[in-house]
Amino acid sequence: MCGIFGIVTKEIQNLGPILVGAGERLSYRGYDTVGAATIPQEGVIDLRKDAGKIQEIAEKYNFQDMSGDRAILQLRWATFGAPSQINSQPHLDSDGDLVGAHNGNVVNNVELREQFAAEGMIVRSENDGESCVHAVERYHDQGFEMVEAIRMATRDLEGDYSFVIGKVGEDRLYAIKKGSGLVAGITEDLTCIGSDLPSILPITRNILRLNDGEIITIWAGGYEITSVEDGSIIKREPEIADDSMEAAQKGGFDHFMLKEIHEQSQVAGELLHMLDNSPDLNPFLDKLAGARNIYLIACGTSYHAGLLGSVYFNQFAGRAAIPVLAPQFTAQYGSSVGPEDVGIFISQSGETKDVLNAIKTAKEQGMGILGLVNVVGSTLTLVSEVYLPLTCGYEISVPATKTYSNQVLALLYLALRYGGYNTDALNDIPKIMDRTLEEVSGQIDRVVNKLTGWNDLYILGYGLTYPVALEGALKLKEITYTHCEGMLSTEFKHGPLSAVSDGYPVIFTVGPDDIPLIVSGINEVTCRGGHVIAIGFQDSRLEGNAHETIIIPEVDVPEELRSAILALLSVIPLQILSYRCSLSRGYDPDFPRNLSKTLTVD
Ligand code: M6R
Numbered sequence: 001m002c003g004i005f006g007i008v009t010k011e012i013q014n015l016g017p018i019l020v021g022a023g024e025r026l027s028y029r030g031y032d033t034v035g036a037a038t039i040p041q042e043g044v045i046d047l048r049k050d051a052g053k054i055q056e057i058a059e060k061y062n063f064q065d066m067s068g069d070r071a072i073l074q075l076r077w078a079t080f081g082a083p084s085q086i087n088s089q090p091h092l093d094s095d096g097d098l099v100g101a102h103n104g105n106v107v108n109n110v111e112l113r114e115q116f117a118a119e120g121m122i123v124r125s126e127n128d129g130e131s132c133v134h135a136v137e138r139y140h141d142q143g144f145e146m147v148e149a150i151r152m153a154t155r156d157l158e159g160d161y162s163f164v165i166g167k168v169g170e171d172r173l174y175a176i177k178k179g180s181g182l183v184a185g186i187t188e189d190l191t192c193i194g195s196d197l198p199s200i201l202p203i204t205r206n207i208l209r210l211n212d213g214e215i216i217t218i219w220a221g222g223y224e225i226t227s228v229e230d231g232s233i234i235k236r237e238p239e240i241a242d243d244s245m246e247a248a249q250k251g252g253f254d255h256f257m258l259k260e261i262h263e264q265s266q267v268a269g270e271l272l273h274m275l276d277n278s279p280d281l282n283p284f285l286d287k288l289a290g291a292r293n294i295y296l297i298a299c300g301t302s303y304h305a306g307l308l309g310s311v312y313f314n315q316f317a318g319r320a321a322i323p324v325l326a327p328q329f330t331a332q333y334g335s336s337v338g339p340e341d342v343g344i345f346i347s348q349s350g351e352t353k354d355v356l357n358a359i360k361t362a363k364e365q366g367m368g369i370l371g372l373v374n375v376v377g378s379t380l381t382l383v384s385e386v387y388l389p390l391t392c393g394y395e396i397s398v399p400a401t402k403t404y405s406n407q408v409l410a411l412l413y414l415a416l417r418y419g420g421y422n423t424d425a426l427n428d429i430p431k432i433m434d435r436t437l438e439e440v441s442g443q444i445d446r447v448v449n450k451l452t453g454w455n456d457l458y459i460l461g462y463g464l465t466y467p468v469a470l471e472g473a474l475k476l477k478e479i480t481y482t483h484c485e486g487m488l489s490t491e492f493k494h495g496p497l498s499a500v501s502d503g504y505p506v507i508f509t510v511g512p513d514d515i516p517l518i519v520s521g522i523n524e525v526t527c528r529g530g531h532v533i534a535i536g537f538q539d540s541r542l543e544g545n546a547h548e549t550i551i552i553p554e555v556d557v558p559e560e561l562r563s564a565i566l567a568l569l570s571v572i573p574l575q576i577l578s579y580r581c582s583l584s585r586g587y588d589p590d591f592p593r594n595l596s597k598t599l600t601v602d
Contacts, residue, residue, distance in 0.1 A: 001130075002103040002393075003029035004087075005073040005199050006164040006173045008191040010220040015071045016064035018203070023054040023063075023073055024130025025198045028249065028394055029103070030077030032377050033088035034058070037099045038068035039166045039173075045099050048087035049074075050375075069220070070166050070173055074101035074129070078376035079274070079389050080109050081126030091130035093137040096121040097168040100136065102129040102160025103195050104180035105270055105391060107277040112156065132163040140167075146174050147226050150215050154178060154228050159273050160266075162210075162234045164193060172219040176208040176228065184208040184216055184223060186238050191218040197241060197248040204441035207241040257397035257479075257589045261575050262437065264402045265430040270391040271406045272426055275413050284386045285418055287368050292340035294321040297329050297362075299354045299599075301400040301474060302346040302407060308567060309346075309411030315564070317418035329358035334365070342368035348395060348403040349598040359383055372410055372442070374403050397590040398597050399478050401575050402469060405433070408568050425557045432569065435553050440573040443550045447533050448580045450505060450548070455482050457505040458496060459574070460489035462517060464567040465509040472509065472574030479589040483541035489521045502529040508546065510536035511563045519545050535573050537566060 003026030007018060019036050034057040035049025046068070048061035054075060058064065074089035090101035094098035106112065106128035116134040117123045123130065135153035136146070144152060146167060160179025166172070175182060175193045184193045185200035185207055193216065194200045200207065208223065210216055214234060215226045225234040243252070253259040275281055288294055294313070296306035306323045313321035321344070324332060324572030329343075337343075343362050347355050350373040362369055363383070371387030373378045374395065381387050390406045409429065416423050452456065459476070466488050473486030487496065489508060500506070506525045510518045515536075522532050522545045534546035542549050550573045555565050582589040 002077050003027075003075040003195045003199065004101050004103045004162065004164050005192065005194045005208065005241060006166070006175060006218070007071050007190060007322045008171070008173055008218050008220050009069045009190040011312070012067060012069045014065070014067045016066045019066060019071055019073045020054065020058045020063050021202065022194060022199045023058065023075060023204070026075050026195060027054050028073040028396060029195060030394060032083035033076040034074070034091050035088045036063050036071060036073045037090045038066050039070040039072070039099060039168060040068060041169060041171070043168070043170060045092065047090060047092065047099065049090065050085045051083040051556065054258055066168055069171070072101055072164055072173070073168060077090060077393050079105055079391055080128040082381070087125045087127040089127065089129040091125065091127065091133045098133055098137055098140070098165060100129070100133040100163055100165030102161050102163035103131045105159045105274055106131050106157050106161055107159040107273040108157070110277070110279045129163070132157060132161065133165060133324065136165055137486075143225035144388050146229070147215055147217060150174055150176055151226070151228050151231060158277070158472050160270055162195065172217055174215060174216045174217050178212055178228070182210040184210065184218060185414070186221065186223060188221050190220055192224055193218060196251070197243060198245060198252050201241065201243070201245055201248055205241045206238045207521065208236060208238045253591050255397065255588075256580070257399055257401060257579055260395055260397055260402045261579070264403045264405045264572070265433040265437075267392045267402050267406055268409055268433060269430040271409055272413070272429070274389065274391050275410065279390060280386050281417070284370055284388060284449040285414065287342050287370055287386060288319070288414070288418060290322060291342035291368065293337070294319060295329070295337070295341065295343040296321050296323045296346060297343050297355065297358050299324050299326050299352055301404045301471060302348060304471040304474065305321035305404050305407035305411065306344070306346050307470065308408050308464065309415065311410050311464050311467070312415035312564060313418070316415040316421055326352070326354040326358040330361040334361045337362065337365045337367050339366035342370060342371045344372055345380055345384070346372045346407055347380050348374045348390070348400055350380030351598050351600055353602055354378065361378065364441060374409060398592055398595050399475055399578070399589060404571065405568065412564055412568065425561055428557065429565070430567070432555050432565065433572065436572050438570045439553045440550055441576060444573060444576050444580055447548060447550065447577055448584055450531060450533070451581055453507050456499070457484050457491065458506070459484060459486045459507045459509065460492055460521065461486070461509040462489045462514045463511055464563050465511045465514070465570060468509045468567055468574070471571055472507070472578070475575055475578035476581065478595065479578055479587060479592050480585055481587065481593070482581070489518060492521060493524055497524060497528070500525055500528045500530040504530045505528050505533065507533045507535065509574070510534055510542060511566055512537050512539070513563050515541050535570050
């Protein structure tokens with residue numbers, strides 16, 4: 001996720017304060033690099049950009065003084081190309097008379113850059129935003145006018161994105177929406193576009209929402225929408241937005257956590273696109289194939305993803321991948337690993353001190369370092385021999401949700417590819433996630449009511465759902481301040497069963513292959529008065545034995561993937577349950593007490 005903003009005004013004026021204001025409002029979408037450009041009627045584009053946060057870069061390059069009647073701004077959440085000045089957006093075309101910036105991912109970026117260079121264009125960065133500019137340049141140089149050139153460029157640019165582009169000597173900007181957010185604002189004196197409503201609201205509430213597959217041409221006080229598909233003009237009137245600024249920032253959701261839960265399907269789609277096209281995938285897999293032992297090393301939620309990944313590697317790749325809590329790595333394996341071994345370090349932030357400590361040991365022992373990480377440019381990306389980005393964009397709420405799901409999905413993808421499986425069936429996952437979210441949401445409130453008054457409970461899972469039980473329990477603890485323990489269901493009878501009393505809540509996450517075993521576990525609890533909630537695919541054995549069920553919609557995937565995908569999906573009801581329990585207890589799920597999003601301390 002990145003943020004773009006563009007503006008066209010009637011008069012030449014000082015645009016700096018407008019750009020900085022929009023940048024500050026977009027900063028939640030990316031803070032790796034920032035850039036701004038003003039585009040003159042004649043002369044040279046004024047382009048200022050660098051790695052860093054908006055306040056820092058705006059001050060360093062004096063954005064406040066930028067003037068003109070057209071400008072573009074971009075804030076970057078790095079995916080393609082490290083956060084550096086050269087990879088910062090906006091980007092120029094070869095001659096320097098087009099300038100553009102994007103939000104999203106162009107997944108065939110690597111091959112496009114090679115094509116552009118072979119065609120004689122000047123490719124300056126590794127960033128996929130530059131590919132958007134050259135793709136337009138390619139057709140504009142052949143004589144196509146801008147809108148037509150953009151239409152043709154979209155056929156070359158694979159992935160989900162929106163971008164804005166302008167040309168010296170004109171009085172307009174052009175922007176396209178294909179999978180990423182884009183909104184326009186129109187007043188008598190100016191027209192602007194932005195990645196989201198908050199970037200525009202303080203300028204105007206006269207808003208035009210763009211749909212995927214639409215190009216908008218904007219000039220001061222006016223606009224025209226063109227269909228990418230057939231080039232026809234689309235008529236649409238602006239509307240008055242009555243959203244508050246805070247509501248707009250949360251995309252209409254009450255909390256960032258809920259917004260991020262709902263973003264899971266979109267970022268899953270982006271991850272799959274990225275993995276299908278990543279030049280780093282094969283080197284990553286080659287390192288694994290050549291390793292004596294593979295370790296999956298992480299903390300907290302990321303560790304739970306690693307734990308599930310180890311089951312996937314066993315099932316689909318026939319390889320042991322040893323999950324380790326990062327702070328235990330030195331104690332458990334520090335003296336026994338060596339250059340023949342490889343660690344996949346999994347982290348949202350890429351800065352968790354416990355993970356970096358484990359990397360230090362791994363490096364000292366000469367071990368191979370691979371990364372699965374959301375924040376590109378983080379320490380983990382710098383020290384990894386090869387890393388794969390999680391493409392989740394900024395996760396604001398402290399409880400990790402979308403980054404967990406993409407970690408799990410990435411590990412499933414890697415295990416399947418390692419084992420020689422086709423990954424096409426995974427392409428349905430975004431749709432399946434949306435359906436799951438929709439169908440389970442209505443089933444959660446009665447469970448929330450059942451948990452009222454209980455400050456102690458268990459979530460149990462087995463095999464593929466054991467890591468899900470741990471993750472669900474972590475989410476509940478983290479944002480409800482309740483003691484909730486995740487456990488292997490078969491371990492429950494070895495001690496914790498004694499906690500069960502009348503009405504004591506126990507949640508089972510149930511994989512389709514484990515039902516007979518889980519039914520025994522359920523009965524061990526119910527016969528002692530415990531209250532059992534089962535989460536799984538619809539099955540009369542669960543309905544007949546548990547007090548309540550939360551049903552995950554059936555999936556149409558090859559049989560060997562059914563349980564693996566159930567495990568990926570079954571965290572969704574637990575995320576929603578934790579969220580609603582947190583609200584019912586009067587807490588703020590986004591910012592739980594005593595915790596911080598990135599733990600850079602021992
Ligand atoms: O940034 P990381 O993934 O390395 O962070 C590790 C844990 O601190 C993190 O997963 C934590 O457990 C979650 N925020 C909990 O929701």
